[in-house]
């Protein structure tokens with residue numbers, strides 16, 4: 001998928017060489033692309049068990065680099081991919097932080113937001129939700145979702161000029177997985193239905209309100225989803241395997257900013273900040289809510305993009321039941337539309353009934369510019385032919401503030 005962009009750049013470079021020779025399109029040398037494969041610490045699962053773990057200071061490429069892709073999946077002791085039917089991957093997230101040199105963070109085991117202080121500072125993405133600070137992260141769709149950042153862009157990290165003196169850049173990996181072997185209701189467990197879990201308090205020890213029917217508060221670390229009678233313990237040792245591709249940073253790369261939007265954001269023009277609820281419920285349709293298209297639950301958010309730029313990549317995150325999500329301009333023009341692929345088999349990456357991939361957008365360079373303060377609309381659709389709890393409607397975009405040949409945008413647009 002990087003190919004069309006490259007050939008486009010080559011022909012553009014050629015055009016420039018012939019026509020004016022002022023601007024050069026630097027094409028990163030593919031041969032210098034580095035790649036590393038890493039394993040998280042082991043996590044053990046039994047039928048119906050849940051882990052929501054935070055692994056601090058994970059193995060990660062060092063130095064001032066430009067990340068080009070980030071792929072992750074759950075594997076067993078033999079390195080064999082584990083299916084979603086056995087281990088449902090609710091989500092994994094990778095968040096950057098700065099730790100004071102010498103600070104022992106291996107002992108931390110909860111949400112990184114709780115640890116902020118003088119030894120530990122989060123260095124999250126550019127916006128807009130204060131509780132969605134990850135650089136990378138996906139869920140069940142992880143195996144078939146393209147994460148490649150197109151040339152000549154890259155996600156810049158490890159820039160010594162940005163790391164506070166006396167600190168070092170580190171990364172925390174959050175893995176939330178639900179073992180659904182032998183459970184009474186597989187999709188109920190993956191949607192964290194309250195009635196299936198053995199807890200009355202959330203991860204912070206607060207009582208779960210009576211009308212909360214399901215979601216993350218019920219399926220936190222060390223909770224248990226109901227298994228069928230007679231199902232025995234059967235311990236499985238698992239790992240997150242993640243593969244990072246990067247280049248050593250070079251002036252010829254253009255950095256991109258990461259924005260994550262959440263359809264449950266309560267933002268209003270009068271609000272100071274964003275309050276992203278992350279999860280929501282989809283109620284089953286009845287004769288009064290069924291639309292001409294059938295049973296579709298549509299949730300919309302209108303918000304202001306703090307700072308603009310050129311969109312170079314976009315992807316949505318939805319849970320099972322999701323049927324697509326789109327980021328629009330106020331006038332209805334589409335910026336990016338991302339739709340799920342459902343599996344139809346048994347093997348890892350094609351599990352029947354699960355979202356195994358989300359389509360992505362790679363707009364032609366320079367073709368989609370968002371202006372500073374522009375109002376955008378995020379829409380997330382789910383099938384409402386049955387009830388869903390704990391669903392999500394996130395949208396992740398990469399925005400470049402410069403074009404490869406930013407000195408001559410008019411030439412570019414007239415091509």
Ligand SMILES: *[C@@H]1O[C@H](CO)[C@@H](O)[C@H](O)[C@H]1NC(C)=O
Pocket residue numbers: 026027028029250251252
């Ligand atoms: C940056 O990358 C280009 C293309 O790969 C190379 O020609 C150039 O020498 C690199 N510059 C630095 C400072 O490494």
Ligand SMILES: *[C@@H]1O[C@H](CO)[C@@H](O)[C@H](O)[C@H]1NC(C)=O
Pocket residue numbers: 198199200222223224
């Ligand atoms: C739920 O079950 C798990 C696994 O058996 C157990 O470790 C945990 O303490 C239980 N939680 C409650 C609140 O009973």
Ligand SMILES: *[C@@H]1O[C@H](CO)[C@@H](O)[C@H](O)[C@H]1NC(C)=O
Pocket residue numbers: 291293296298323324325326337379380381
């Ligand atoms: C969502 O559903 C509505 C109909 O309710 C439709 O008009 C819209 O195009 C759909 N959007 C997406 C992103 O699928």
